[in-house]
Amino acid sequence: MVDFIDEVSFRVCGGRGGDGCVSFRREKFVPKGGPDGGDGGDGGSVILRANSNLSTLLDLRHRKKYQAGNGKSGMGKCRDGKRGENIVILVPPGTLICDVDQNTLIEDLKVSGQECIVARGGKGGRGNAHFATSTCQVPDFAEKGSLPESRHLKLELKLLADVGLVGFPNAGKSTLLSKISSARPKIADYPFTTTTPHLGIVHTKNDITFVAADIPGIIKNGHMGKGLGDRFLRHAERCRVLVFLIEAHTGEIQSTYETLLNELQLYDDSFLVKPRIIALTKIDLLHDREKQRLPTFLYKQSCYPVSAVTGEGVEPLLHAIVHVLFEAVT
Numbered sequence: 001m002v003d004f005i006d007e008v009s010f011r012v013c014g015g016r017g018g019d020g021c022v023s024f025r026r027e028k029f030v031p032k033g034g035p036d037g038g039d040g041g042d043g044g045s046v047i048l049r050a051n052s053n054l055s056t057l058l059d060l061r062h063r064k065k066y067q068a069g070n071g072k073s074g075m076g077k078c079r080d081g082k083r084g085e086n087i088v089i090l091v092p093p094g095t096l097i098c099d100v101d102q103n104t105l106i107e108d109l110k111v112s113g114q115e116c117i118v119a120r121g122g123k124g125g126r127g128n129a130h131f132a133t134s135t136c137q138v139p140d141f142a143e144k145g146s147l148p149e150s151r152h153l154k155l156e157l158k159l160l161a162d163v164g165l166v167g168f169p170n171a172g173k174s175t176l177l178s179k180i181s182s183a184r185p186k187i188a189d190y191p192f193t194t195t196t197p198h199l200g201i202v203h204t205k206n207d208i209t210f211v212a213a214d215i216p217g218i219i220k221n222g223h224m225g226k227g228l229g230d231r232f233l234r235h236a237e238r239c240r241v242l243v244f245l246i247e248a249h250t251g252e253i254q255s256t257y258e259t260l261l262n263e264l265q266l267y268d269d270s271f272l273v274k275p276r277i278i279a280l281t282k283i284d285l286l287h288d289r290e291k292q293r294l295p296t297f298l299y300k301q302s303c304y305p306v307s308a309v310t311g312e313g314v315e316p317l318l319h320a321i322v323h324v325l326f327e328a329v330t
């Protein structure tokens, strides 16, 4: 089965190693004391770490390069230079890290907390204090810091949609998705059709991010389960919450809801145990009085009137989705 893919690419570069220092002790009455040049500090590394609080690569889209700190040079009196700062980039678990130039997989960060060093910093050079020997008591040289690793990375994440938007054609799924989501991850090829399910990343006002999928392909009268609907519904199967979209102005809200439930159940009983929310769509087409007559519950499920066109009701709907998602997690 084909998955949704979220993808970013950027360059990572470790810090240079600091140079070793050439220095000699200065003491009264001793014109040239022994060598006391300290070592350079190691350069910082760039590290990728999986973190289960993240679910997309979205936050990494805007930066093209990550550069760790350079090591500082060594100093006299055998003082070593400071290490360069590491950079830690957080990614969601399930992120594949690939080297673009070598076309290889570096690591698959599967579990939260797992780390991978993607660009090592250079080693600090040794100061001249290391190089005094019986034949060379006044070494006037030190090592240079070494060069860091640098790489062009591509990160790839297979996204699972948290929330599936289901409804018959024309219910307003695509329009609502484009209204609530800020980004559209690239979708892996669906070779068999020009109709693709869409995925959007939703950022709510209180900084919660979730992934919503528009699940097309549900058709009335038991057509589902064959061909397209079948493929798309497999996505819905993995969603944690389903939002049922039903046009509010048709006067057939309840029967449409029943038909939808029935269609889903024909495909798989497990849909009926998923938490669900009902959105009554296109309410901008209704007069105020008609809006007031909309049902607030259908079979004990709350209904949320929305208009993707005017934005009315969208915030309360998102709020409800987050609430149910959160309950669904714990």
Ligand SMILES: Nc1nc2c(ncn2[C@@H]2O[C@H](COP(=O)(O)OP(=O)(O)O)[C@@H](O)[C@H]2O)c(=O)[nH]1
Binding pocket: 167, 168, 169, 170, 171, 172, 173, 174, 175, 176, 281, 282, 283, 284, 285, 306, 307, 308, 309, 310
């Ligand atoms: N007036 C109004 N029209 C809408 C709204 N949402 C969608 N539509 C229209 O309804 C039609 C079907 O919408 P679409 O999002 O493509 O439905 P989908 O088939 O469920 O994806 C399109 O012509 C949309 O412009 C809405 O909130 N208000």
Ligand SMILES: [Mg+2]
Binding pocket: 173, 174, 175, 214, 216
């Ligand atoms: Mg659509």
